[in-house]
Amino acid sequence: MSVNLGIVSYRPSWIGEKLFRGMSFAAYVRSLLTPFNIIAALVWLPGFILVLIRYAFGLGAVMSGSNEYPWGLFISYGLLCGVPFASTGFIMATAYHLFGMKAYHPLVRLGILTGFLGYFFAVCFLLIDLGRPWRLPYPMFVSFGTASVLFLVAWHVALYLSTQLLEFCPAIFEWLGFERCQQWVTRITVGATIFGVILSTLHQSALGALFLLMPGKVHPLWYTPNLPVFFFVQSIYAGLSVMILVSSLCRRFLKNQTDGQFTSNLDNLLFGLAKAAALVLFSYYSLKLLAVAHENEWYLLVTPYGYLFLTEIILFVFMPCYLYVYGVRYKNVKVVQLTSVLSMVGVVFSRFNISIIGFNWTLPNLEIPGWKEFAIAITILTTAVLVFRWIVSHMPVLREFQEHDLRLVQAETRKMVERTSPRPHQFTRS
Amino acid sequence: MNINRRNFLKAAMLAGGSSFIGASKKALAEVDFANQANRCGVLTDLSRCIGCRACESACNEVNKLPEPDVPFDSDKVFEKERRTTWKALTVVNRYPNPKDKDKPIFRKVQCFHCNDPACASACLVGALKKTPEGSVIYDESVCLGCRYCMAACPFSIPAYEYSNPTTPKVVKCTMCYGRITKGQVPGCVEACPEEVHTFGKRNDLIRLAREKIIKNPGKYVDHIYGEQEVGGTSWLYLSPVPFEQVGFLTDVENKAYLNFTKGFLSVVPVVLTLWPALLGGIYIFTSSRDQKEKEELQKPKKGGTKS
Numbered sequence: 001m002s003v004n005l006g007i008v009s010y011r012p013s014w015i016g017e018k019l020f021r022g023m024s025f026a027a028y029v030r031s032l033l034t035p036f037n038i039i040a041a042l043v044w045l046p047g048f049i050l051v052l053i054r055y056a057f058g059l060g061a062v063m064s065g066s067n068e069y070p071w072g073l074f075i076s077y078g079l080l081c082g083v084p085f086a087s088t089g090f091i092m093a094t095a096y097h098l099f100g101m102k103a104y105h106p107l108v109r110l111g112i113l114t115g116f117l118g119y120f121f122a123v124c125f126l127l128i129d130l131g132r133p134w135r136l137p138y139p140m141f142v143s144f145g146t147a148s149v150l151f152l153v154a155w156h157v158a159l160y161l162s163t164q165l166l167e168f169c170p171a172i173f174e175w176l177g178f179e180r181c182q183q184w185v186t187r188i189t190v191g192a193t194i195f196g197v198i199l200s201t202l203h204q205s206a207l208g209a210l211f212l213l214m215p216g217k218v219h220p221l222w223y224t225p226n227l228p229v230f231f232f233v234q235s236i237y238a239g240l241s242v243m244i245l246v247s248s249l250c251r252r253f254l255k256n257q258t259d260g261q262f263t264s265n266l267d268n269l270l271f272g273l274a275k276a277a278a279l280v281l282f283s284y285y286s287l288k289l290l291a292v293a294h295e296n297e298w299y300l301l302v303t304p305y306g307y308l309f310l311t312e313i314i315l316f317v318f319m320p321c322y323l324y325v326y327g328v329r330y331k332n333v334k335v336v337q338l339t340s341v342l343s344m345v346g347v348v349f350s351r352f353n354i355s356i357i358g359f360n361w362t363l364p365n366l367e368i369p370g371w372k373e374f375a376i377a378i379t380i381l382t383t384a385v386l387v388f389r390w391i392v393s394h395m396p397v398l399r400e401f402q403e404h405d406l407r408l409v410q411a412e413t414r415k416m417v418e419r420t421s422p423r424p425h426q427f428t429r430s
Numbered sequence: 431m432n433i434n435r436r437n438f439l440k441a442a443m444l445a446g447g448s449s450f451i452g453a454s455k456k457a458l459a460e461v462d463f464a465n466q467a468n469r470c471g472v473l474t475d476l477s478r479c480i481g482c483r484a485c486e487s488a489c490n491e492v493n494k495l496p497e498p499d500v501p502f503d504s505d506k507v508f509e510k511e512r513r514t515t516w517k518a519l520t521v522v523n524r525y526p527n528p529k530d531k532d533k534p535i536f537r538k539v540q541c542f543h544c545n546d547p548a549c550a551s552a553c554l555v556g557a558l559k560k561t562p563e564g565s566v567i568y569d570e571s572v573c574l575g576c577r578y579c580m581a582a583c584p585f586s587i588p589a590y591e592y593s594n595p596t597t598p599k600v601v602k603c604t605m606c607y608g609r610i611t612k613g614q615v616p617g618c619v620e621a622c623p624e625e626v627h628t629f630g631k632r633n634d635l636i637r638l639a640r641e642k643i644i645k646n647p648g649k650y651v652d653h654i655y656g657e658q659e660v661g662g663t664s665w666l667y668l669s670p671v672p673f674e675q676v677g678f679l680t681d682v683e684n685k686a687y688l689n690f691t692k693g694f695l696s697v698v699p700v701v702l703t704l705w706p707a708l709l710g711g712i713y714i715f716t717s718s719r720d721q722k723e724k725e726e727l728q729k730p731k732k733g734g735t736k737s
Contacts, residue, residue, distance in 0.1 A: 058592055058598060059598065065593075067514070068586050070577035070580035070581050071581055097713070098712050099716060131576075131594075132574055132598065133574075135572070138572055139574075142555070142572060143556050145557070146556075147695070148554040148578075149552075149691050150554040150576065151554040152695070152698065194705070197709055198701060198705040198709075201701055202701055212691045213581075213582045213688075213690055214581060215687075215690060216681060217581070217584075228694050360586075
């Protein structure tokens with residue numbers, strides 16, 4: 001909540017203060033016309049038009065729409081990459097609330113927000129990809145395909161999205177000043193966290209289990225009965241890498257929304273995250289090799305798909321693992337930050353290898369998603385960035401709100417406001 | 431930390447509640463496919479097919495499909511291998527005959543109507559079902575259009591109406607479910623002038639196919655495609671040449687595909703019940719440790735994060 005002292009004499013209404021940062025509507029709109037926003041709008045627009053075309057003329061108008069490759073970029077990126085990237089929520093909540101790693105406190109809300117938005121926009125991808133998106137609640141309320149892995153994914157993503165919203169509620173209620181609600185949702189934190197971990201374990205791995213049904217279609221180097229385990233382990237280092245990247249970007253570009261607690265210790269937290277990610281990457285690397293050994297598929301490594309597989313596990317799994325260790329060892333934040341990007345690219349690469357490149361490997365033609373799908377994906381990602389920025393700059397995510405001493409500071413601020421303003425806005429406060 | 435006990439109770443309740451979800455999921459996941467003896471099927475004898483495409487035409491008519499791009503009496507379609515589409519639930523493809531160059535082999539493609547269909551176990555709303563009659567049918571009224579069935583089908587048979595913005599459907603052969611429940615045979619079977627297809631009980635068809643192989647030595651490959659493949663299919667084939675030469679997938683698994691996800695689904699209730707206890711335990715452990723530490727440091731304790 002930013003109480004802008006300069007324009008307090010304007011006396012913002014409650015809504016005006018919450019939504020327009022105390023500015024008048026016109027002033028607020030004018031304040032939005034920044035170079036960043038204008039560029040974002042230009043990037044956003046083409047994909048948005050394509051989304052309208054998709055709803056008017058059907059999926060075929062924006063995706064190649066083949067019967068052999070029913071899943072394009074929306075599933076391969078939006079769901080299969082978006083969901084592991086969004087594991088930040090359960091990772092940070094588990095570390096802080098369950099494992100008692102109190103040092104990570106400044107990153108917990110950021111993790112939950114990133115996770116929530118990740119899931120939310122994964123669902124947005126689904127709403128574009130599903131033939132009849134308005135039937136999205138059918139698996140919950142109308143017709144139950146209980147033997148389906150996707151049924152589990154649908155339920156869990158829906159439940160987890162709600163759980164994460166609940167976990168993020170303290171920030172929302174603090175922002176709105178709903179103290180009672182805030183106290184209530186804070187009480188269920190631990191329960192919600194545990195529930196979230198259960199759901200995450202199951203649906204992260206279930207995304208891998210989706211492909212268990214396609215032994216003939218997924219290339220044998222990637223198809224193993226352990227796919228669910230791989231997907232789950234991968235989601236952990238994906239989430240840790242996203243956490244490193246997002247918090248670094250916040251420090252770089254949203255510095256005015258952070259507080260001392262966030263910025264002062266961030267480097268050490270990044271090293272901690274990098275250490276954890278390196279460990280998980282190494283387990284993942286070993287698991288991948290074990291799977292090849294277990295199926296005795298070494299001979300496949302000298303085929304084109306084998307080279308792809310080797311690229312994946314050496315460049316995108318082993319390298320980030322090594323670089324994270326290097327960055328931590330030599331206390332080099334830059335290396336850690338760049339490695340997080342490398343490992344995220346690796347997650348996308350490996351998921352695409354399963355769902356696009358190595359999918360239908362026996363067929364002569366490989367189908368790569370067209371530019372329209374990429375344009376729509378970029379639009380959704382831009383929306384995600386804008387929504388993220390909006391939330392972070394309105395709600396207490398990167399900064400403390402509740403700490404006792406901070407309240408005092410705020411009370412001081414309010415007193416100052418009251419002194420300068422003839423009819424001050426009433427804060428709900430006991 | 432007076433909420434410790436409350437949290438524990440909450441975790442315990444969660445465990446109880448979620449194990450209930452898990453248990454019911456498990457119970458429902460076991461779909462019983464007893465009564466397989468009465469299932470019908472079709473035996474297609476590739477040695478008899480002349481590629482007249484009367485079956486395609488009949489299928490088009492019975493299922494009220496749109497006009498084909500190339501008329502049914504044209505040979506042009508054989509130049510390229512075709513697949514099923516939303517406009518054609520069955521297609522006939524031509525393959526060179528290694529035994530006799532002048533007599534190419536034609537193969538009709540359509541849904542195999544698996545005994546335990548991968549598409550049905552993939553569908554999250556149960557829109558696809560194996561009926562007691564043997565057909566695998568599709569219920570348009572609940573379909574979300576996620577297309578997992580298409581990805582899951584080992585034969586990539588289902589097609590999708592990608593250019594339909596409001597009511598896109600998954601399209602595939604239903605073995606003319608409407609007709610066979612009325613005692614008729616499927617449209618393609620009825621239309622065939624060469625009696626390539628035989629409609630009947632699957633068990634009888636397998637016996638018939640064996641007899642054909644035994645009574646005509648050298649005429650057929652000694653294999654009934656669909657007897658074992660993917661756990662058995664209702665549509666069975668006999669071929670005079672090895673099946674891989676006429677467009678069949680011969681590297682499919684010989685067990686029902688729903689077995690591949692069964693293992694994962696059976697772990698679900700375990701996670702649902704074990705995790706709350708495990709994580710709740712860790713929480714109680716760490717929070718009591720923190721509390722002890724706090725008590726030890728009690729006197730000089732102050733927030734001190736920010737001035």
